[in-house]
Amino acid sequence: MKTNKVIIGSIVAIFVLVFSQIGGELVASGIHLTGISIGFCNIIAGIIYILLSYFLLNILVSKFLKTDIRILRFTVNVKWLIVAIVLPVIVKGIFLLLPGEFVSSGMDKNQIFTTLSAGIVFTGIAAGLVEEMVFRGVIMSFIRERWNTKIAILVPSVLFASVHLIGMNFSVLSCILVLVAGTMVGIMFSMIAMESDSVWNSGIVHSIWNIIIIGGGLGISEKVSEDSVMTYVLHSKSFAITGGEFGIEASVIALIGYIVVTLVAFVMIKRRTKNSLNS
Secondary structure (H helix, E strand, O other): OOHHHHHHHHHHHHHHHHHHHHHHHHHHHHHHHHOOHHHHHHHHHHHHHHHHHHHHHHHHHHHHHHOHHHOOOOOOOOHHHHOOOOHHHHHHHHHHHOEEEEEOOOOOOOHHHHHHHHHHHHHHHHHHHHHHHHHHHHHHHHHHHHHHHHHHHHHHHHHHHHOOOOOOOOOOOHHHHHHHHHHHHHHHHHHHHHHHHHHHHHHHHHHHHHHHHOOOOEEEOOOOOOOOOOOEEOOOOOOHHHHHHHHHHHHHHHHHHHHHHHHHHHHHHHHHHHHHHHH
């Protein structure tokens, strides 16, 4: 694949992500005008976000770039489903062992449903799956075909981290922390996708991470979160522990989790390669 195709294809893939997200939200907003609750509209927006992204990305890959990306084909491995649950549970569990207190947001039932439907379906499942289709499915595959595996893992991961800084008025230190943690989690997702030869496994890990960590149920932060039903307010003010302005996903605790899972995936890939050479 030529360099210009890689660049254009990657830009279009990111555009598809943004277009599908906005499209899902606009359609859901229109449906809300008919009297449907915001909570149900959040679910509709998430479904549209996923389906529209998948449809447009497949057109981009097969019709315009005329290539085949195996990693977009659906397959799920139980081991990564287990990791998807264990990783955020352990990370969140460690935070709950630190000094802090539970504070309720005081939401009523409708507010709770609205918050959880957005956090679980849109921010959790939809964002996780679509971001993996774009960054690990399309962009990583393009770069891998044009250059090599190492570049294909690193570049989309740095890009993935950088995207999370758009629109944020963070301090320099927080930006550095987000870039480091975001790149590392991107590498983790890349290794999972490569080990399983499917973006859906990294998508499941990404989605369940989003649901448990930032899904609106129990938030963990230095201050009470308006986007969570309940918040565990940390007494610690340590930048490394709290993750700074971005939150616990950029903390040292989360970073260690990313590194451990990345190493597990790396060992699996090496073992599979060795077995293939010996067979």
